[in-house]
Amino acid sequence: MLEQLPLSYAVIAAATLGLAPFVPEPHIWEKIKMLKAGTLKRPLDWFDLLLHTAPFVVLAAKLGQMAING
Template sequence: MLRIVDEMPLWLVLLAVLSVGLAPFAPEPHVWQKLRMLASGDLRRGIDILDLCLHGTPWLVLLAKLGRLAFLASRR
């Protein structure tokens, strides 16, 4: 699994975050809306949970990629 993250280009991950991770841009990004719903306890419908997974996955991949880059840089 870490090999997949290591081989993934950073520009591609950033592109996914800027497109899927933030879409739609107006009135607010879906991921932010769904995180607010999760925090308030309103995230109950299946479509909302799927939406959070869809729009949140690029952010998690970016965190994994940056964490992995920092870890590999500290080992050198």
């Protein structure tokens, strides 16, 4: 499945969905800070963290697959 996904789509998803909203700071950055501080308690916050992390996981998997396959 990753073989069929263009790298550009994974990069665009990580840059837009992964970092949105951009102002005042990326949502994923806020959730990571909450996780580090121990204040990530509500189910909605966990869902947000997973939602904004997913594009980066896909991008990392795509890059790893490209590195292994050449």
